[in-house]
Amino acid sequence: MKQVKRDAYAKINLTLDVTGKRPDGYHTVKMVMQTVALHDDVTVALTGEGGFRLKNNLPYLPSDDRNLAMRAAKLFYTRTGIQNPGTAIHIVKRIPVAAGLAGGSTDAAAVLRALDGLHGTALGADALCEMGLALGADVPYCIRGGTMLAEGVGEVLTPLPAIPDCHVVLVKPPFSVSTAEVYARMNGGNVSPRPDTAGMLGALRAGDYSGVCHRLYNVMEPVTGGRHPEIAEIRDTLLTCGADGAVMSGSGPTTYGLFADGEAARAAYGALKARYKDTHLTTVLRGGV
Known part of the structure; x- marks a missing residue:
């Protein structure tokens, strides 16, 4: 069984501005995002047993398609055309839930990065970000991390100089x-x-x-x-x-x-x-x- 562990880092907003609302109902934003060291542990394994399984250390969190990490795994196989050999995801949550810290988005990003590595697809950050945007506006940022200006609905990312250590x-x-x-x-x-x-x-x-x-x-x-x-x-x-x-x-x-x-x-x-x-x-x- 092949498996990898990825750290799924939380984000904070140094600034957040809502600049308008598009005809499709999505809001446009302009915000400066920053990764912090607080993270969840996301382990993804190829089991050879078929199907999808997700477990985490918080029993009240869903383990089905209501969980963004599960949807990320299914999207990866749909977009790449690879047959799922059996995918098991285990998440140790440390990032507070529903807290404004992109906890669900960063877990989904970690799953996409893990599956890209396990299957040797070498999609690259741009393709993974495009895939992640289908899951949520914060997912592309969580794939890249660091200090970023985010515009559009959050998917237009411009790298910025790192914030001073603090x-x-x-x-x-x-x-x-x-x-x-x-x-x-x-x-x-x-x-x-x-x-x-x-x-x-x-x-x-x-x-x-x-x-x-x-x-x-x-x-x-x-x-x-x-x-x-x-x-x-x-x-x-x-x-x-x-x-x-x-x-x-x-x-x-x-x-x-x-x-x-x-x-x-x-x-x-x-x-x-x-x-x-x-x-x-x-x-x-x-x-x-």
């Missing part, structure tokens, strides 16, 4: 948010204020950590935070604990803080972990995955 404290409060519902309340992208995306790009190109921290902004935070004031409380606590900047990621509800000072990051982690079980201390991950 620590990240991620806090997911004990509720989940529907991305579709948040988009539905975005008024077609007619929002204000907007992030200073140009300034963020300039700060990254200059290696200006302080400039990055001062430009963290997510247009979805007022929408999600309007219904869940706990998000603002977490952000304020992170800043009080010494974060150099803090903001909600994706459609939420995870809120994170960036710390240049490792000791301050560990102290913030300890303070928030005592209140929120789903609190994680990690670092930014420079370069692709």
Whole structure:
């Protein structure tokens, strides 16, 4: 039995702007994405027994086609025309679920990369990203990783200089948010204020950590935070604990803080972990995955 293990990394949004709504109903975005070291373990095996199997360490997660990783495996065989010899997927989840961290998308990306390696198809990142887009707008980014400007519906990716090294404290409060519902309340992208995306790009190109921290902004935070004031409380606590900047990621509800000072990051982690079980201390991950 051949098998490989892939690390499936979480992402955070340094900026997130919703710029409009297309006739097909999809929203267009302009956002700066960053990979962090927090990851799920995704193991894919070719069993020789036919069929598809998926297991994970969280019993409440689906193991059928409702799971994006399962759909990724089936899509790989459909697109490549390879006969499935039997594919078993095992996922150890560490990334919080339904949290704005692309947990499902990154697992799907890891499955596509694993099957590409197991079958020796050498499709390359461009072809894998095109395949991944059929699964979800975040999947192409998760295939490439690193620091990226994402435009279109999230699939138009431009590599950016890596963010300066820093620590990240991620806090997911004990509720989940529907991305579709948040988009539905975005008024077609007619929002204000907007992030200073140009300034963020300039700060990254200059290696200006302080400039990055001062430009963290997510247009979805007022929408999600309007219904869940706990998000603002977490952000304020992170800043009080010494974060150099803090903001909600994706459609939420995870809120994170960036710390240049490792000791301050560990102290913030300890303070928030005592209140929120789903609190994680990690670092930014420079370069692709």
